[in-house]
Amino acid sequence: MSAPKKEITRDDIWPLEKYEAERKRLRSELVNRKKHRRCDVGPVCTFYFENYDTMWSQIQEMLYIEKGGEEQIADELSAYNPLIPKGRELVATVMFEIDDPVRRAAFLSKLGGVEETAFFEINGDRVQGQPEEDVDRTTADGKASSVQFIHFSFTDAQVAAFREEGAKVMLGFTHEAYAHITVLPEQTRAALAADFD
8 A cells, every 4th residue: 555645746746637527427426435534523513634645636626616827826825735644643623613604793792713723543652733823813811713624643653553443533622611531433534534645
């Protein structure tokens, strides 16, 4: 099995016409691949685990929608490359999804710092999440963003444990306003294990 790709380069980006012609097929294939790369934690939070394929699709889609040309390509590469796992890590886009805007604002106002409390636990061994450093996603008054980007860096031993079929892998938060935890389904564990070198 070859090592997962860790960076999208300019050479990887398809011309708009080629992407447009293949877009429907690619998006359908991606939906199937992403099915086991997501995990709900608690009633309103979903972790979407990123990799080379999900970020490549995101960049191509942004270029398709915005049609910003060569200048946009550089911007998208610098925005999305940091979210591709780099060998001994998993990277998630974390979304708190509440349809009602009033409820959402009230909920997020109590959630400051939640990005600092995300963790994996493999057979009792904890891996603490680290928020993406691009921008502070909790305001000074303690309001959290509804979208967070979190990196989880694993040791070799933790990767080996994560890869074991049937390993008990848990994902959750220790935040006082959202202390939820879930056990990763086996298909999700197996899909994410492929992100490691």
